[in-house]
Amino acid sequence: MKKCYAHLYQRPEVIFSFIKAHRHEFSVLKMCHVLGVSKSGYYQWLKQPTPPQKQRKATLQREIKMIHRQSHGRYGSPKITILLHRAGWIMSERTVTRYMKEMGLRSKTVKKYKATTYSKHNLPVYPNLVDQNFKVSQQGAVWVSDITYVHTKEGWLYLATVMDLFSRRVIGWAMSDRMTKDLVIQALKRAFQTQSPKAGLIHHSDRGSQYASLGYQALLREKSITTSMSRKGNCYHNACIESFHSVIKKELIHHENYETRDIAKMSILEYIVSFYNYRRIHSYLGYLSPIEFEKLYAGG
Numbered sequence: 510m511k512k513c514y515a516h517l518y519q520r521p522e523v524i525f526s527f528i529k530a531h532r533h534e535f536s537v538l539k540m541c542h543v544l545g546v547s548k549s550g551y552y553q554w555l556k557q558p559t560p561p562q563k564q565r566k567a568t569l570q571r572e573i574k575m576i577h578r579q580s581h582g583r584y585g586s587p588k589i590t591i592l593l594h595r596a597g598w599i600m601s602e603r604t605v606t607r608y609m610k611e612m613g614l615r616s617k618t619v620k621k622y623k624a625t626t627y628s629k630h631n632l633p634v635y636p637n638l639v640d641q642n643f644k645v646s647q648q649g650a651v652w653v654s655d656i657t658y659v660h661t662k663e664g665w666l667y668l669a670t671v672m673d674l675f676s677r678r679v680i681g682w683a684m685s686d687r688m689t690k691d692l693v694i695q696a697l698k699r700a701f702q703t704q705s706p707k708a709g710l711i712h713h714s715d716r717g718s719q720y721a722s723l724g725y726q727a728l729l730r731e732k733s734i735t736t737s738m739s740r741k742g743n744c745y746h747n748a749c750i751e752s753f754h755s756v757i758k759k760e761l762i763h764h765e766n767y768e769t770r771d772i773a774k775m776s777i778l779e780y781i782v783s784f785y786n787y788r789r790i791h792s793y794l795g796y797l798s799p800i801e802f803e804k805l806y807a808g809g
Contacts, residue, residue, distance in 0.1 A: 585616030638737035657754040661767040669696040678799035
């Protein structure tokens with residue numbers, strides 16, 4: 510053992526670090542003997558204060574690990590760096606990336622999904638009033654809505670959501686084992702409870718039969734909401750709400766294996782209410798959460 514390791518450790522502190530790291534596996538006395546250092550020297554080294562650079566790194570790594578854990582593994586180095594800067598730390602994103610790699614931390618990865626709504630129908634469709642202009646100047650000016658699907662061992666669960674384009678806040682949602690007009694109507698009614706429609710509000714969706722249905726459109730007319738729909742064959746015309754569905758799948762759904770639809774519903778509800786709206790920071794919002802952005806807007 511001595512011949513194998515002696516050439517690897519030229520400095521005593523490196524040998525002592527090795528001994529400390531393996532002290533629960535081997536006898537300290539035996540490792541000191543094999544590696545050619547004294548036991549008293551090892552214990553004297555242990556008593557020495559940690560250099561400031563090492564203390565800073567250890568503290569920073571704890572902060573990174575805490576932020577990563579609080580985000581349930583959803584944040585990578587860019588967002589973690591932003592939150593560290595807010596806490597008063599001065600370091601580069603490159604350093605955060607390196608420390609995360611050393612600790613084996615990384616953000617969750619994305620998986621693609623496909624559209625679910627059915628647009629081959631004879632119901633009335635409406636012009637695209639948003640036209641990929643996703644930046645709005647006030648709350649309650651444009652709502653966007655879409656449907657996605659979630660796999661469970663009981664079968665598919667469909668999720669319909671409504672988002673306020675101003676703050677990217679999800680203000681309405683509903684889940685069901687069937688992809689019907691009632692699903693999107695329920696999500697819309699929840700949005701009404703969260704945010705009262707303002708004059709001039711535009712509701713944008715794809716051309717799916719659920720959104721084009723007479724019942725859904727009647728509900729919009731009742732609240733004096735103007736309908737806008739994506740043009741046929743353009744996947745970018747409803748990009749913001751589709752991006753949310755991509756995010757929730759990347760950060761939550763694709764990392765779960767739901768036994769039942771009820772378990773999936775509770776998991777998704779917790780994500781939307783407790784994490785996405787209140788805590789998840791967005792680059793578009795200046796790295797604020799939707800609720801924080803709305804409070805900033807209201808305060809201004």
